[in-house]
Amino acid sequence: MSFRKRHNYKNLKIWQLGLEIANDISDILQEFPKHEKYDLSSQISSCSVSMPSNIAEGSARKDKSFSHFLDVSLGSSFELGTQLLVAYHRKYINEDLLKKLEDKNSEFQRMTMSFQNGLN
Numbered sequence: 001m002s003f004r005k006r007h008n009y010k011n012l013k014i015w016q017l018g019l020e021i022a023n024d025i026s027d028i029l030q031e032f033p034k035h036e037k038y039d040l041s042s043q044i045s046s047c048s049v050s051m052p053s054n055i056a057e058g059s060a061r062k063d064k065s066f067s068h069f070l071d072v073s074l075g076s077s078f079e080l081g082t083q084l085l086v087a088y089h090r091k092y093i094n095e096d097l098l099k100k101l102e103d104k105n106s107e108f109q110r111m112t113m114s115f116q117n118g119l120n
Helices: 013-029 040-058 063-089 095-119
Strands: none
Touching: 013 040, 013 063, 013 095, 040 063, 063 095
């Protein structure tokens, strides 16, 4: 009988960083204008939460399927990068905060791609 290895998502550094990013985003969205609640704020919140959520969901799957969930998580991180630039250009966040969030997001992308390569 063959057992497949499952990943405990809570122990994965990519999940931990993704959760940290989602929480950082939640904090900054408190300062966004109210008129953005159902537009940019909602989109930013959704993609940031999607990053760790897809890692958690995929961790229960076989490696090939898990890799697909990692792709979705990465896609959400690239979407977040674009939305942060929109927020910056609309002057909802300053340059220092943009850089801090972009750096974390880039680290998440590098770590996730490296982890994904290890699955294959």
